[in-house]
Amino acid sequence: MTQEQPTLPILLTGGAGYIGSHTVVALHEAGFKPVILDNFANSHPAVLDRLERILGTRPVLEQGDVLDRPFVEAVLRRHRPAGVIHFAGDKAVGESVAQPLKYFHHNLGGAISLLQAMEAVYLGPQSPGAPTLVFSSSATVYGDPARVPITEDFPRSHTNPYGHTKLVIEDMLTAVKQAQPSWRVGILRYFNPVGSHASGLMGEDPAGIPNNLMPYVTQVAVGQRQQLSVFGSDYATPDGTGVRDYIHVMDLAEGHVAALRTLLERGESFTVNLGTGRGYSVLDVVRAFEQASGRKVPYQLVERRPGDVAQCYADPSLAKKLLGWEAKRSLQDMCVDAWRWQSANPKGYAG
Numbered sequence: 001m002t003q004e005q006p007t008l009p010i011l012l013t014g015g016a017g018y019i020g021s022h023t024v025v026a027l028h029e030a031g032f033k034p035v036i037l038d039n040f041a042n043s044h045p046a047v048l049d050r051l052e053r054i055l056g057t058r059p060v061l062e063q064g065d066v067l068d069r070p071f072v073e074a075v076l077r078r079h080r081p082a083g084v085i086h087f088a089g090d091k092a093v094g095e096s097v098a099q100p101l102k103y104f105h106h107n108l109g110g111a112i113s114l115l116q117a118m119e120a121v122y123l124g125p126q127s128p129g130a131p132t133l134v135f136s137s138s139a140t141v142y143g144d145p146a147r148v149p150i151t152e153d154f155p156r157s158h159t160n161p162y163g164h165t166k167l168v169i170e171d172m173l174t175a176v177k178q179a180q181p182s183w184r185v186g187i188l189r190y191f192n193p194v195g196s197h198a199s200g201l202m203g204e205d206p207a208g209i210p211n212n213l214m215p216y217v218t219q220v221a222v223g224q225r226q227q228l229s230v231f232g233s234d235y236a237t238p239d240g241t242g243v244r245d246y247i248h249v250m251d252l253a254e255g256h257v258a259a260l261r262t263l264l265e266r267g268e269s270f271t272v273n274l275g276t277g278r279g280y281s282v283l284d285v286v287r288a289f290e291q292a293s294g295r296k297v298p299y300q301l302v303e304r305r306p307g308d309v310a311q312c313y314a315d316p317s318l319a320k321k322l323l324g325w326e327a328k329r330s331l332q333d334m335c336v337d338a339w340r341w342q343s344a345n346p347k348g349y350a351g
Contacts, residue, residue, distance in 0.1 A: 009033045010260065011081040013066045013114060014088030015059075016043035018204045019136065019193055019249060021051060023085060025202075026253035028055050032260075035079050037072070039065045042090070042207065044349035050201040066110040072117040080121075083132035083260050086114055089165070092211035093140070093307050096162035107165035111135075115176060123180060130267070132184040133173070134259050139191045139245070139273070139312055141167045148279065149315035152189070152271055160307030170271070177269060184267055186259040191245035191275035191314050193252050195334035196341035203341030204249075205348030213285060214246070214334070218342035221295040228297055230282050232304035237311055241282035241301075245275040245313035248329035248337070258325035275314025276327040285331070292335035293343070 010027055014020045015036030021043070024034040036048075036059055052058040060079075064071040066088040076084075089107040090096070096103040115133075122131035140163030141156045158164040170187055177183045194214040196203030210216040219225045233240040255274045262270070280288075286297050320326045345351050 007031060007033045008082040008264075009035050009079045011035045011037060011075065011079060011084045013037045013084065013086050013110070014042070015085075016040060016045070016047045016061075017087055018043075019190075019252060020085075020087040021047045021202055022197060022249045023087075023253040023256045024051055024059055025054055025197060026250065026257045027260075028059075030257045030261075032257075033060075035060045035062065035075075035081060037062045037064065037066065037075055038088070039063065044205060046349040047202060050349070054197065054199055054201055067106070067113050069113040069117050072114055073120055076117055076121040082264060083134065084114070084118060085134040085136070085256055085260070086111065087136045089136075091162065093160050093162050094211055094305060096160050096165075097306050100161040103161045103165050107162075108168060111169045111172060115172065119180070123182070130182050130184060132260075132263050134186045134188060134256055134263065135169065135173060137170055137187050137189045138163065138166045139189050139275070139314065141170060141189060142312065144309040145312060148311055148313050149277060150273065150312065151315045152273060152318055159309060163307075183269070184263045185269040186263050187271040188255060188259055189271065189273045190252060191247055191273070191312065193249045194246045195248040195250065195329070195337040197250065198337055198340075200337075200340040200344045203338065203345065205345075213244075213282060214289075214338055217286060217289050217297055218338050220297050221289065221293050221339065222342050222346045224346060226298070228286065228299040229302045230299050231302060231308060233301040234304075235310040237281055239281050239283050242308060243279040243281045243311035243313065245277070245279055246285065246331060246334060247274065247276050247327050248334045251276075251327040251329050255319065255323070255325050258319075258323040262323050270322050272319040272322060273314040273316050274319060275316050277314055277316045279311055279313035280331055285335075288331050289335045289339065292332060293339040
């Protein structure tokens, strides 16, 4: 984006959520105008107050459901965003195994609704004709990888309904682009986002019992939960616990900005991994968090969780080559920032 251009509006579905809210900050800092679309099913309205404190201005909010196509279409016509980042959806692996229909309905239905609305607005009469979309995909589309690190040309599969929905949406986007070549699509396969904004004003605030490691660890450290359950201690990994590629949420947010710039400037679609390229075990994270917080994190080893894989970490070199992006923050940074958020907000946004 050159200095001569006006501030470009960018629509973020699920923009009040964990990754979405941090991406709002990164977009604002990069000179874009974020517009949040959210129904607060997996987020908290208080995030708008926190964003206002961080940015010095209150982001635009369009409150509603991405499944409501007429609403989404009206939002697109009102703001005419230069691009859309699609975060909205359900994201817990374990819950998707227990409630598959919920995941297929919300994730697939939401994507279809958004794509139809974008098609109507951007490809209709007197329209700009170049719908631009960054899609929040996941490393779960690689299933249980035969080896690591994972490159983008690995075979795709799935081990749970959540991963299945991401895989199907990727296929939908490929089909849409083949049918209408003017679409510009960036598919970002995240690895494991953790941490929080350095201010401590925003962070991960899961409803109920956390499904992901870091928020559970932080809640144990702050005294909200008694101990951590480590799912599986007999994997073929150095210490027997699952190995993942943990990436700081602000690195991930900045990856979205890089992806958006690339689509707007070059007009070429792509699929890239967003990760650090390094795997850490569950116990590595526990030890790093204990060092960052000065608190002990008691844990117990329990049975494996359905749908989990032994190890999963990225080869992020394509993102560096195509987007000029790479993760900069360390595991220590992730733990320090996560603890700053949790210790200042022991009950999350509700506190």
